[in-house]
Amino acid sequence: MPQPGEWVVMVRYGEIAVKGARARVRMEKLLVNALRESLERAEEPGARITVSQGRVIIEGVTNLEEAARAAARVFGVKSVSPAYRIEFTGLDDLVERAAEFFEFRVKGRVFRVRARRSGVEGFTSKDLERELGAELLKRGAAGVDLEEPEYTAYVEVRGRSAYLYDTVIPGPGGLPLGSEEPVLVLFSGGFDSGVAAWRVMRRGSPAHLVFYDYGVPEALEVALEAAKTLADNWAYGHDMKLYVVNFRPAVLVASGLVAPSYRTLVLRRLMMEHAVALAKRIGAEALVTGESIGQVASQTIRNMMLISGGLELPVIRPLAGHDKDEIVEESRKIGLYDISKRQVEVCGVDSPPTPRGDPPAFRSEYEKVNDVFLPDPVEIKLKHMSIEEIKAKVGVKR
Ligand code: ATP
Ligand code: MG
Secondary structure (H helix, E strand, O other): OOOOOEEEEEEEEOHHHHOOHHHHHHHHHHHHHHHHHHHHHOOOOOOEEEEEOOEEEEEOOOOHHHHHHHHOOOOOEEEEEEEEEEEOOOHHHHHHHHHHHHHHHHEOOEEEEEEEEEOOOOOOHHHHHHHHHHHHHHOOEOEEOOOOOOEEEEEEEEOOEEEEEOOOEEOOOOOOOOOOOOEEEEOOOOHHHHHHHHHHHHOOOOEEEEEEEOOOHHHHHHHHHHHHHHHHHHOOOOOOEEEEEEOHHHHHHHHHHOOHHHHHHHHHHHHHHHHHHHHHHHOOOOEEOOOOOOOOHHHOHHHHHHHHOOOOOOEEOOOOOOOHHHHHHHHHHOOOHHHHOOOOOOOOOOOOOOOOOOHHHHHHHHOOOOOOOOOOOEEEEHHHOOHHHHHHHHOOOO
């Protein structure tokens, strides 16, 4: 009698697989760590995770669908499939057992078989596709269509194990969090900086966030909610923090002293300088913003130079080449849209900046505010507090 199979979650990772051996081992560790946290959040504390032959296999979960969906939100993961694993002795045995599994799933439907194989001798993927396809036709499938089937029966053979599945859930791709150095994201809670934060995290950089509070309660509240959502849904394997800076002293001084057409730029530079100091203190090695070239007058190439030229840390702008509608679409995909759309635009000034700021004029305006005192930021460990606790800590009333 053959052993019964068992349900597992199979996780595929893309880019890690092409790294050198040392980097790969380190990244696989990070990936497994992040997966473990995602499974704890999905209330699967009993899940067992193993890495073998370029796949992560999760065993012992109680809710396969939930576990698979959680794993599909881990950076570095290319795709995830709930799969039925069987052990087999040879091609005939494999075809028989796979046919048993797929029989009622393909009954009356047009289907195809997709097979992959590694570490096994004696037959090819094509042999398996052909034989299993023929067997399923015998057992009541309606027909075969390789281009547009109603159902795809996937078989992945690894040594003497075969994984049978029909669902492929795409993951975010990228690299596991912690593969790259930490960064500090200037985070407003709007569409752009949320997507920018997600993008650098997808490249493996653990992001911390800083919000400059202009004194508009609605803006603060949205920023807190967006930060909390990002941390809960995507920061697996990383203890994401948010820093809230009381920026009102700067806004007050600037609106009294700085020429209106330079106010936004001057405040932005002040933010950047402050963020560099904060980044150094917390060990972040770059700043990240949601700026996109030419999106608004403060984001022309010229004004970006005034805002960030000569800073001691690099400024990464993951959205530099993106159109607004692409950014909004991505915000939807990562689950921030409904929060970010509530964000109000606050620039601390009524008139827009001049699109081609003049360096000497900018410098003399900047000197009027550059020694303004900003109190220490409030530090929030996003994953350790509820949104109510977070709001209470920074004084949002409601
Ligand atoms: P977003 O959608 O991120 O709010 P935006 O299109 O509104 O961006 P701006 O308001 O010009 O553009 O801001 C440009 C970038 O500056 C933002 O993407 C963000 O990185 C940073 N930024 C702006 N306001 C704040 C703030 N109050 N706190 C922290 N960072 C900010
Ligand atoms: Mg904004």
